[in-house]
Amino acid sequence: MTDFALNAEVRSDLGKGASRRLRRNANLVPAVIYGGNKEPKSISLLAKDLAKLLETEAAFSHVLTLNLADGKESVLIKALQRHPAKGFVLHADFIRVVAGQKLTALIPLHFLNEETAAGVKQEGGIVSHTISEVEVTCLPKNLPEFIAVDMANVALGQTIHLSDLKLPAGVELVALAHDSDLPVANIHAPRVVQDTEEPAADAGASEGEAEAE
Template sequence: MKFVAFSREVQGTGASRRLRNAGKVPGIVYGVKDAAQIELDHNALYHALKKEAFHCSVLEMELGGETTKVVLRDLQMHPYKPLVLHVDFQRVDSTTRIRKRVPLHFINEAESQAVKLEKCTINHVVAELDIECLAEKLPEFLTVDLKGMVKGKSLHVDDLVLDPSIKVRTHGRKNPVIATPVEIVEEVIVVAAAPAADKGKKGKGKK
């Protein structure tokens, strides 16, 4: 994905506020060489941020007629308005190793034995993973194939088929669970039978 940035000469809280009022977003790009203050068009950036690839892939930033490869590192949003307040990018090259949280895309769930034959649903325990890899190997997402899922057996990090250059950071947890089959429990509603009507009424007086 490509985007256009512009050099930002004036800095400070007041300058950033004026930029936002003018429909711009202040930002910074760092790494490889000196940090540079930048500004971007707010609407273009806001729409780009809705795309998953903008968060988890190497981007091409055009700045001053030069194209540089970068990755999104940080984002500051207004607490309740649809407004981007600040954005950080990191320059990368063929030798840069980065750490990023990457989303998981689950496929073939309906084709698994657990779902088709064993009346289970698949619980997606995590939706993303923290990985470390060369920037040029950064995946937009990781594909998790659930076709082999069977009742009673979970899918773990070590079961994923990944590029050898990608290392999953588990933060001390040993081979954490990615997905697990859960048996569907059928809810049985018991309706109490209505009491039988009395065949005859007692206590009638004699004629």
């Protein structure tokens, strides 16, 4: 089982220059914790520990524990700033999680039974995903690691919308609260690619015949 916990240290040396020194000299990632009716707290984490945690998809939708000298913080990953070319994390934003207080988080969608879906296996259709994650609101104890989208009974030409998703108890979709029933996935017919080379070949043959005459 993945341990969703990281050791962290409070930092007082702030600014872009300080952040660069942390990354370059100590292999640390600067970060900030905010929310929960408390003052923001600037921290740093070991880059290798954070990178290892982020290899697990569930880390992005799971309540994490940050172990600090002055106590523990329960948080969610709110945002990550990555190096544009190499992809490693340059800065992390964490938002506090308060027990008994609803939170908002992005949860990944897991698409099931795509290859055996009715519209694929029986009608030769192709599955297309419109979105890969959804924003939910719920209590921390109800936060799911993912939401399953079962494609088994989806026919050719059919679209699954947010309102069709089966949500865990206590979980609500933010978009539906705003009357935005977005499409999630659909099964459509394969595109027919027309061969445009044959007419050109025929035209060439016609020209050759004309010259021969």
